[in-house]
Amino acid sequence: MSGRVTAQKKRYEISRRSVADAQTPFVRNCWYVAARSEEIGQSLSSRLLLGESVLFFRREDGTAVALSNRCPHRSYPLDKGRLEGDDVVCGYHGLRYGSDGLCKAIPGRSGGATAFGVKSYPLIEAGSFIWIWMGDPEAAEQVPSPVPEWLGHPDWSVETGYLHVDGSYVHMHENLLDLSHLSYLHASSFGTPEYAAAPTEVSIEDDDIQVWRHVECVLPDLYAVPLGWRGERAMRRSGSQFVSPALHVNTGLFENLDRPDASVRRPTVKVAQLLTPETQTTMHYFYALCRNFAVDDAAVGAGMIAGMTKAFQEDQAAMAEISAQHATARSDEFYEFDIPTDRAGLEMRRLLKEMADEEMRSANA
C-alpha cells in the first residue's frame, strides 16, 4: 500500500495549501462572541480569546467594556486589580485606567492623563451575547451586525449554553457543515439512522455556504416530545449555513407527514453555533437554541437545551480525540481523504484561508 499512500499524500499536500487548518492564523476582522451577557457584571473578569487575555466589566451605566488584560507597565493582569467606578486600578502598582483604556494616573508621577493605555476592543451586546472585534478597529465599522434577526426576537425563545473544547474551531466548523455525522456520533442523542443517507443540496455562492438535508423519519424525542409528534412520520429539513468564522446557523424545519394540520405554524428550530477560538487548538463553544413554538413553555426550553447540550458534548469529546490524533500522527505519513459530503466544509476552509491570507497581506502592506 505504501506507493499508493505516497501518491495520496502528495495530492493531499497540494490540495491543502489552499484551505485552512488548525494552524492557520486566526481571522481577526470578525465579530466573535466573547461571553454570554449574564457572565459580565460590575466586577472584573477575563477570558483568553484568539490568543489574547481580555478583561471584561460593565461601566456604572451598564455598558460592557473589553480591554487588554495585561497592564503594559509590568504585565500584571488587570483582572487581579480593582474596579473603582468605571476605572480599573492595577493591583500591582496602582496604575489607573479609564474604561476607554487610557491610563489616567500613575502613582509617583505628577499630572493626570497620559498618552498610553491598554487596547480597547469594540463590543456589541445583543441577543443574549456580547460580541467582540479583535481585528483592525477601522474595519469594524464596515461590517454589518453579526446578530441574526431571530436571535433575541420576541417571536422566538432563546436558550444558551457554553462548552470549552480542546480542539480547533476549523474542525468544529467542518463538523457542522457535514451533518451526516448525526447518524454516527449522535446516534443516541439527536441523530437517526436515515440521516446520513438522506438527499442533500449544497449551495455555494461567494461567501454563502449552505447544505440542506431532507430527512423523512420519526423525529428524535428531542423534537418529537415538545411538538407532540412522538411516533409520527415527519419531514425534517436541516440547514447548515456558514455565516462567518464566528457563526454557523443550523435550521430545523419540521413537517408532520401523518397530520399535515399539525405543521400549519411551521415549527422551526434555529441554532446559532458561536465558535470563538481560544488558542490555535482550543475554542470557546457558545450556542443559542431558538424556537418559534411553545415559546413561553419554560419546561420545553429546559428540556431542549439539556438534550442539545448532551449532543454537543459528543462533539466536544470528538474534537478532543481528533486533536490528539493530529498531535501523535507521523507527519511523514499524514494525509486526509475527502468524501462527497466534505464539499461544503472544504469550501468553508478555502474561504477561511482566503480571509486569513487577506488579513496577512493588509498587515504587511
Add this chain to the structure above:
Amino acid sequence: MSGRVTAQKKRYEISRRSVADAQTPFVRNCWYVAARSEEIGQSLSSRLLLGESVLFFRREDGTAVALSNRCPHRSYPLDKGRLEGDDVVCGYHGLRYGSDGLCKAIPGRSGGATAFGVKSYPLIEAGSFIWIWMGDPEAAEQVPSPVPEWLGHPDWSVETGYLHVDGSYVHMHENLLDLSHLSYLHASSFGTPEYAAAPTEVSIEDDDIQVWRHVECVLPDLYAVPLGWRGERAMRRSGSQFVSPALHVNTGLFENLDRPDASVRRPTVKVAQLLTPETQTTMHYFYALCRNFAVDDAAVGAGMIAGMTKAFQEDQAAMAEISAQHATARSDEFYEFDIPTDRAGLEMRRLLKEMADEEMRSANA
C-alpha cells in the same frame, strides 16, 4: 576540573556519534510485542507503538488485526467507533473498513469498495503475545519468527507481565546488558552483593551480543524458595543476550553446590524482556518469565512473577529518574563516562545505530 571536563566531553561527543541514544530514530524493521494475547478481544482498543496509534481487534474467526487507528477521512480515532462483524465503522461519519484496512463503504457515496484505506500491520500471535511489524511490509517476510522456541513450549511454564516505563528503550537495553546493577538497584529484590564483582564473559559476534556472569552465592529467595534451596550454596550463571531491538533474553542456570544431585534436572529460568518503544522517551515493558521446574505449580509461578515484577518496578523507577536527569542536564556540560561493564551495552547501541542508519538510507533511496 573544568579543563578535564572539556577534554572528556570532546572525547564523549566523538564516541557518541556512532552509538544510539534516546533520540535515535526507531528501528522499524523488527517484530515488536504489541500486546499480551489476552488483551485483544472482539472489541476495539488502541495503543501507541513507535509513535503511531494502532487499532486492535479480533476477527470473528479469532485472528488478531492491527490497523492504523486514525480514520484518514477526518482523523477520528477508529477505536471510538464500532466493530460490526469483521468491519470497523468510524464513529464520526460512518466510513466502513474491512479487516484488511480497505475502506468498503462511505455514507453519501454510491458504490462499494474504494481504493483507499488505513495501513494494516502484519501480526504474529505466539507464545502468549501478539507481535507487530511496523516497518517496510516487504521486509517482514525475510525476517524469521521473533518467538524464542521455549516461549510457549509445553516443557516450560509462562508467566507474563507489563509495566509502562517513562524512559527510552535504549536505556532499558543498556540496563539489561550490565547486570552488575543487581547488587545496587536490586539489592533488596533479586540481587546479591557478590553479583557486581563476579567474573563475567562478554561474547560479541556480529549481531550476537551476550554477557555471562558466574556467581557463587546463596540464591535470593525468589529462586531459592521454589527450588527448595534456601541457605544452600549455589552457582548462579546469568546470561544476558541482546536478540533484537524488541527482545533481550535473560537466562538463569542454577547448580546446587551443597547437594549436586539437586541440580540433575538443570533448573533454568528464561526471561523474555520485550521492549517496545511508545515514544522516543517512553516504552512498553512486556516480560515473560519461563521456567523448566515446578512447571505445573501455579503457586510457584504466581510467587515468582510477583517477585520479578517488584524488581522490574525498581528498573521502571530508575529509567524515569534517568530520563529526568537527561531532561535537566546542561547540554554544554553533558557527557557520560564508560566503565568496563559497559562493553556489551555500547556494542548493542552501535548495532542499534547501524540498523537505524540503514533504514534511513533505504527510505531515502
Add this chain to the structure above:
Amino acid sequence: MSGRVTAQKKRYEISRRSVADAQTPFVRNCWYVAARSEEIGQSLSSRLLLGESVLFFRREDGTAVALSNRCPHRSYPLDKGRLEGDDVVCGYHGLRYGSDGLCKAIPGRSGGATAFGVKSYPLIEAGSFIWIWMGDPEAAEQVPSPVPEWLGHPDWSVETGYLHVDGSYVHMHENLLDLSHLSYLHASSFGTPEYAAAPTEVSIEDDDIQVWRHVECVLPDLYAVPLGWRGERAMRRSGSQFVSPALHVNTGLFENLDRPDASVRRPTVKVAQLLTPETQTTMHYFYALCRNFAVDDAAVGAGMIAGMTKAFQEDQAAMAEISAQHATARSDEFYEFDIPTDRAGLEMRRLLKEMADEEMRSANA
C-alpha cells in the same frame, strides 16, 4: 491607537536590548543561597539550582557538601544512592564518589582512585544558610563573603522562610526595588495607603542601587504590635538595596513621632531577600527576617515571620500571574511601559545584563 502602539513598541524593543529579562542567561559568578542550614543533614538530598540538579549532604565532620547530582556514568541521580561515611555510592551500578567529587571505585574495574568525577561546588555556611558558587571556581575566591554582617550577628534575631515561585528572579528583583506596590499588592498585609505617594530617594553608584522611602504613617500591625506602637504616628524609613543577583536587602527604620523616647534604641528590621533561580521561569525564594528589638522574644519572632510570609505569598502569586501574562502575550504586540518608580529596577536589570554578557564573553574567550 495602533500607530501609537507601534512607535511605543519600537522604542521598547531598542531600550530592552540593554536590560536583563526572564530569558537572560543566569549570572553564575555569584554566591547564591542553596538551602537553609537545617535542610541539609547526614543524608542525600537534591535541588535544582540555576538549571542544574545539585546533590547535598554533610560529611561526618558536619561540613556541608554540594556535588553534581548526575552520576556521569549513566545519568542516575546520586541522591537515589547511598551515603557511606563521607562517600556517595551510586544506586545504579555502585560507583563510589568521595566528598570532593572524585570517583574512588568502580565495581568490575581493578584499582582505586580514577581521574574522573562529578563537579564539586564551593559552599559557604553562615547566617543560617548554605551559599553555593555555581560559576567559574577560580573566580569564587576573588568574591567577598556574601553574608551581611547582621545576618547571624548576636545583636540581631533571625527568622527564615522559603517559598517556591513560578516566576523569574529578574521580576522578583524588580518587584523589590519598587516598593510603591506595597500600597496595592500588599494593601491588606504590610502596606499602607501613604506608601506609594511618599517621597523617595534613588541612589545609583556603580553597582550600588538603593531606594529610600520616608513614610509618615500609623505603622501596620506587623511592626506596631511588637514595638508597642499601635495607633501612634511614626516615621517609617524603608531602604531597598540590590546587593547582588542573589541578594536584595530591605531595611526598615522606625521612629515614634508621638513619643520620641520610644525610638531611642533605633528599632530596625533587616530582611535578606535571597533569590536563587531554579529555571529561567521559576525560582527559590529564601528570606531572613532580622530585628534588633525584642531579640529574645520568640513570640514576636513567630508573629513577624508569619505576617511577612503572608505578604510574600502575595508576591509569589503576583509573580505567577505575571509569568502567565508573558506566556500568553502576543509577541507582535508586547511592550512594557516604564514609570518613574522603575528607575532603580531598570538600573538593576542593566547591571544584570552586563554581568551576564561579561560571563558570556569570558566563557567564549
